[in-house]
Amino acid sequence: MAPMETHIESRTIAVLVDNEPGVLARVIGLFSGRGYNIESLTVTEVDVSHGLSRITVVTSGTAQILEQIKAQLARLVPVHRVRDLTVEGTSVERELALIKVAGAGDKRVEALRIADIFRARVVDSSHDHFVFEMTGKSDKLDVFVDLMQPLGLIDVSRTGVVAISRGPKAL
């Protein structure tokens, strides 16, 4: 018998589901009902003609719990496929953030300078605010948000992680 693991790791899981009413509630209810973590969750229809939605969920737990999470997801009736993008080959992960910074003077200049370094785009501005748009891996977004904190950060909206496997194969 293998010993129980205690090491906690993070995984990005892609779930292809029928786009039917209640399917998101089913997935979220599964996580809350069984006490699993959701670090990020995104969902949108990805195949209109077949009525399929794709859920990307970032979760964490011991190896045993992570296997449970995948098995529990897979047994939901409207679920077509469950893939662990973290362990099954490599993948590309992205998140988009809109970040509002208000202020004037030196801080404003500094915010713009840092945004430039991070390749954040200005999508809205006035004399006393900017809205930056930024895409990248979540940790890069975290760093940028942290840097904006002392420079007048007032609002953040993030999409959560979307991910796709590298290489020519589909989910």
Next chain:
Amino acid sequence: MATEQFTGAEIVIKALKDQGVDTVFGYPGGAVLPIYDAIFQQNDIKHILVRQEGGAVHAAEGYARSTGKVGVVLVTSGPGATNAVTGLTDALMDSIPLICLTGQVPTHLIGNDAFQEADTTGITRPCTKHNYLVRDIENLSRTMHEAFYVAQNGRPGPVVIDLPKDVQQGKSETYLVPEDVKHRSYRPKVDGESEHIEQAVEALSKAKRPIFYVGGGVINSGNRASELLTEFVRLTGAPCTTTLMGLGAYPGTDKQFVGMLGMHGTYEANLCMYNCDVMVNVGARFDDRITGVIDQFSPDSTKIHIDIDASSINKNVMVDIPIVGDAERILEKMLQIWKAKKHSLDAQSAKSWWKRIEEWRSKDCLGYSQDGSEIKPQHAIKRLYELTKDRKPYVTTEVGQHQMWAAQYFHFDEPKKWMTSGGLGTMGYGLPAAVGAQIAHPEDLVVDVSGEASFMMNMQELGTISQYNLPVKIFIVNNQWMGMVRQWQQLLHGNRHSESYSDSLPDFVKLAESFGIVGMRCEKAEDLDRMIQEMIDCPHPVLFDCQVTKEENCYPMIPSGAAHYEMLLGPEDLAAKPISEEGMVLV
């Protein structure tokens, strides 16, 4: 040429017929009146009127478990649906295939807090295998057939179909027959991984101390799975134990059967589990009632786990050889390989393994002494078994000590004869479940082994029993306590009997009589056999109030947080092995 049009209610009835449904358990109300009207105008499907919706779901469970078919429930919106929730959860935990049709307010009122509106799909999402809200009559027949497919395939479970009243009353030309409906995504694996099956047979063939650990999955898989299991176990000569849900999957009177395992399982079954070197789990789920404290669970064994639900594998206990699929198919293949390779267990090891098992058996852990006139509850149940066994009865139970004693002292040689609320432990299950079993098997003997407290949770179903003159035998093991609660209070809470006394009990004989049911009361051991016989011989329903010793405890017992070898065999052991604090927090 005008095509035929159906109302939604007619489509529902038509779909039920096409699915082979002959019986529906239900209770009417405003939001299902169109379906009740359609029921009134046909004769193929019989409706059984219960006295509370909770009873309808348990009755459908009893029907499903005693037949292997899908149980069907029909209830109204709002309170009708919420009353069904306990039964749905019960069926989910015990993997019972059910379809529960719930009425709903008309689609244009959904979300308006309309009269008797409840968010039924929201409420039942976590307590069903799947659920549907049918907003468009065009999808109705498809949804009905899909629901039956989902309820029965893979790990079975309850499915709710919420039916707004305007959908029931609408008209459509669309009716799909079952063969035309294929589910888009749900395709459970049934065959098992060939490589793992080979490995499993290989591991078993080398075992010195094997055990088969069998659960309700074998019963759900069908009678053939039980036959294959029995053949396989006999061929190997290994001992076999079953869970509470698995009783009857392997013949209970067979010499290779070592009894039920787990919290109130036999000494020999639990020690087999602790000491085995190869464990073959077929359709059981390493539930906490079975394993005791996990890190002491069968520490030295190679574990093979056959389950149709991949999420049951490595959930509680890490296993060495997982096989995901249907028990029947996998047992068939294992047996084939075993025979083809002419395997047999090492005779010498088998002999010494059985010698140890016989030593454990000789402890006679279920022994009790019946002396004097006062009836010991164990004795009452054992006599009930002895006097009914030739009739091969269907037995349901409530929850508590009587349930465990029934599991210990009844022996089932066939599957589908034993129905108890295992996973959820629902008091009040047994009486309506007996109704369902009796409806399905009108000529057979059906007994509900009950406790006086559990009985009162659904005793309104006496009305149903009376209305349909169902010859159910209700055997109340009346100890005037919520005995199992009292036992835990004695063991874990300094014998402080907080709120566990069954006060103000009715006169059960008069109660029965007021429903037109025969009532009997037995107070003396010397009357027991005669009165049980009288009960069995009575062609009508009987309520039997069996007054037993009040403060008897149920042994053996593995207290929460303890290991299999720390089993308490009787009151003497209790003093010697106090229960740990970690154990006390567990349920």
